[in-house]
Amino acid sequence: MKKLGIIGWPLGHSISPAFQQAALDHCGIKARYHAYEVRPAELPAFMARVRSEGWLGLNVTVPHKEAVASLVDELSPEARAIGAVNTVVNQGSRLIGHNTDASGFRESLLAEAGFDPAGRHAVLLGAGGAGRAVAFTLLSMGVGAITICNRHQERAEALADHLRRHSHSAAMETVPWGSGELEAKLEGCDLLVNATSVGLHPGETPLPGHLLPPQALVYDLIYSPPVTRFLAEAQQRGARTLNGLAMLIYQGAAAFELWAGQLAPLGVMRAAAEAALRSKT
Numbered sequence: 001m002k003k004l005g006i007i008g009w010p011l012g013h014s015i016s017p018a019f020q021q022a023a024l025d026h027c028g029i030k031a032r033y034h035a036y037e038v039r040p041a042e043l044p045a046f047m048a049r050v051r052s053e054g055w056l057g058l059n060v061t062v063p064h065k066e067a068v069a070s071l072v073d074e075l076s077p078e079a080r081a082i083g084a085v086n087t088v089v090n091q092g093s094r095l096i097g098h099n100t101d102a103s104g105f106r107e108s109l110l111a112e113a114g115f116d117p118a119g120r121h122a123v124l125l126g127a128g129g130a131g132r133a134v135a136f137t138l139l140s141m142g143v144g145a146i147t148i149c150n151r152h153q154e155r156a157e158a159l160a161d162h163l164r165r166h167s168h169s170a171a172m173e174t175v176p177w178g179s180g181e182l183e184a185k186l187e188g189c190d191l192l193v194n195a196t197s198v199g200l201h202p203g204e205t206p207l208p209g210h211l212l213p214p215q216a217l218v219y220d221l222i223y224s225p226p227v228t229r230f231l232a233e234a235q236q237r238g239a240r241t242l243n244g245l246a247m248l249i250y251q252g253a254a255a256f257e258l259w260a261g262q263l264a265p266l267g268v269m270r271a272a273a274e275a276a277l278r279s280k281t
């Protein structure tokens with residue numbers, strides 16, 4: 001039986017084992033996918049084990065996405081440009097780092113929301129691991145302009161500098177968290193993405209409701225709860241909304257395809273993810 005899994009610290013929230021195992025079983029692939037709580041200090045030894053025990057690969061989540069990038073043998077172009085790894089493939093004892101958050105976000109926008117960001121104006125809240133993948137993806141899809149806003153603005157500026165070095169030509173700017181400049185940018189934007197972790201706890205939201213743009217697609221990467229206060233208030237303002245479940249499924253499907261070398265059973269994965277989320281509440 002081959003091994004697969006997700007590593008993070010802590011990991012209590014992950015529903016990846018439920019929908020990845022469902023996909024493996026559905027396709028008759030003899031592998032077990034488990035969640036592994038790995039402390040940062042244990043990470044190098046764990047990666048050595050993945051290599052020596054011939055695992056198929058891994059998913060990687062907070063806080064290891066950046067650290068794993070320096071522990072693999074090779075990075076995909078997307079993982080290199082983003083500076084973070086969420087999927088590892090073990091190819092004959094060579095560990096290859098990928099970033100399927102990027103393709104997951106892209107597919108969720110196109111296939112789930114029918115939204116093409118080419119030439120449009122996006123406002124991105126958050127510049128952590130997920131924010132980096134979102135910004136990179138929007139730029140690679142030809143977004144016209146992107147405004148990045150992060151609580152610690154230096155992190156937003158570092159992200160903008162990194163993306164400029166990768167020669168993306170779209171207009172890119174950062175604005176201070178909670179500022180009037182942000183309010184002005186929200187008024188005319190086409191897409192607003194919450195890539196902060198604000199909203200995971202009931203009642204919290206990254207923006208006051210009256211600032212939410214009714215004309216925009218309002219996207220929260222959080223999927224549990226399925227309707228955050230951010231999304232509920234955006235709906236009240238008349239905006240179209242999307243939560244993070246589609247991105248989670250598409251990033252997982254892309255990872256499955258890298259490990260298994262075959263198309264992922266998207267419907268099976270989504271049904272298993274929804275069942276796992278229902279059983280959490």
Ligand code: NDP
Nearest residue numbers: 126127128129130131151152155195196197221244247248
């Ligand atoms: P990180 O820890 O890398 O980044 C956290 C982000 O949240 C930073 O921008 C941080 O800002 C911001 N933040 C945290 N607390 C606050 C606060 N009180 N006020 C304002 N900003 C705050 O996490 P990730 O980027 O990996 O994840 C971010 C979110 O995206 C999570 O909710 C996660 O569940 C979700 N996600 C969803 C995925 C999906 O497939 N749907 C995939 C990956 C992530 P600062 O830099 O100032 O600390």
